[in-house]
Amino acid sequence: MPDACLPLLSIVVPCYNEEDAIPVFLDKITIVLSNMESVDYELLFIDDGSGDATLSVLRKLVESHSNMRYISFSRNFGKEAAMLAGLEAAAGDFVAVMDVDLQDPPELLPKMYEAIIKEGFDCIATRRDTRKGEPPIRSFFAKVFYYLINKISKTKIVEGARDYRMMTRQVVDAILSLKEYHRFSKGIFEWIGFKTKYISYENFPRAAGATKWNFWKLFLYAIDGIIGFSDAPLAVASVMGMLFCFLSFLWLIFIIVRWMLLGDHVAGWTSTICVIVFSSGVQLVCTGIMGQYLAKNYLESKHRPIYIIKEKIHRKQQ
Ligand code: UDP
Ligand code: MG
Numbered sequence: 001m002p003d004a005c006l007p008l009l010s011i012v013v014p015c016y017n018e019e020d021a022i023p024v025f026l027d028k029i030t031i032v033l034s035n036m037e038s039v040d041y042e043l044l045f046i047d048d049g050s051g052d053a054t055l056s057v058l059r060k061l062v063e064s065h066s067n068m069r070y071i072s073f074s075r076n077f078g079k080e081a082a083m084l085a086g087l088e089a090a091a092g093d094f095v096a097v098m099d100v101d102l103q104d105p106p107e108l109l110p111k112m113y114e115a116i117i118k119e120g121f122d123c124i125a126t127r128r129d130t131r132k133g134e135p136p137i138r139s140f141f142a143k144v145f146y147y148l149i150n151k152i153s154k155t156k157i158v159e160g161a162r163d164y165r166m167m168t169r170q171v172v173d174a175i176l177s178l179k180e181y182h183r184f185s186k187g188i189f190e191w192i193g194f195k196t197k198y199i200s201y202e203n204f205p206r207a208a209g210a211t212k213w214n215f216w217k218l219f220l221y222a223i224d225g226i227i228g229f230s231d232a233p234l235a236v237a238s239v240m241g242m243l244f245c246f247l248s249f250l251w252l253i254f255i256i257v258r259w260m261l262l263g264d265h266v267a268g269w270t271s272t273i274c275v276i277v278f279s280s281g282v283q284l285v286c287t288g289i290m291g292q293y294l295a296k297n298y299l300e301s302k303h304r305p306i307y308i309i310k311e312k313i314h315r316k317q318q
Helices: 021-034 054-064 079-089 108-119 136-152 169-176 185-191 215-229 232-262 269-301
Strands: 008-015 040-047 068-073 094-097 123-128 161-168 196-201 309-312
Touching: 008 021, 008 079, 008 108, 021 040, 021 054, 021 108, 040 054, 040 079, 054 068, 068 079, 079 094, 079 169, 094 108, 094 169, 108 123, 108 161, 108 196, 136 215, 161 169, 161 185, 169 185, 185 215, 215 269, 232 269
Parallel strands: 008 040, 008 094, 040 068, 123 196
Antiparallel strands: 068 309, 094 161, 123 161
């Protein structure tokens, strides 16, 4: 029977097609959390519209685990939406977000809690110090992404930062005060500030199941991050526009002078075509950049809900 006086630690766990991973995760996390005698805990699983037996597994497990509850979405809304739903539903004085595949080691939880209580941090975050086991092409693009976003955005994003972190209630409330539709948590965590400590760990293989991220999904996620936290691409479009105006002006003077001196106004077809093709390409890129911001703005202005809940089990009254 949990002690009503103890602080509550909520563990938010997004799950998408994780029927095999959930029981393994639950066994392991229960051992770790039961050994944390200074907190009461709740486990909050978010079924992100899984197509496998994730929901039935959760329904079954909740029967025998009084500290567990779940929320199930009407469809797959993505990990960002699942994390948000979990943070909104979490009742804890402290909240941790972690993956269900045991790539986020549960043994770190007591260490995180201690760092918040004893060292006075508001948030204990994690980062992978290596990308061992990851395809080299994915690591390369991840490196490019972190380099780019840290160059062009005022919000600095720690390379290799994971979503796995423990936060105080104050930090959770700050995250929830950001109502944006396109959520990029790695940026939001940094943007809100607060005293954060990073713990590094090695990359572990998944306990069960397979990753849900392919190259295209990661690419779109990276674009969300860049557009959500920097307007530098818009400035690049304007600068390129100005540069091209200036170059075309020089080109015009050159053509007029050459015509006056040589009277030759027919030659130069190849170079003209090259310029037309190149400048049309640049124009399309610039229009595309503006289109991205406009599209995000369009979706933000619709104020659609970020997720829709189909089923949920509330925390049992204790
Ligand atoms: N996840 C989710 N919705 C999605 C994709 C993933 O809730 O649309 C969950 C997934 O079940 C896991 C966590 O997010 O608990 C991390 O996903 P994954 O392990 O596939 O990512 P990776 O570790 O490969 O970056
Ligand atoms: Mg994983």
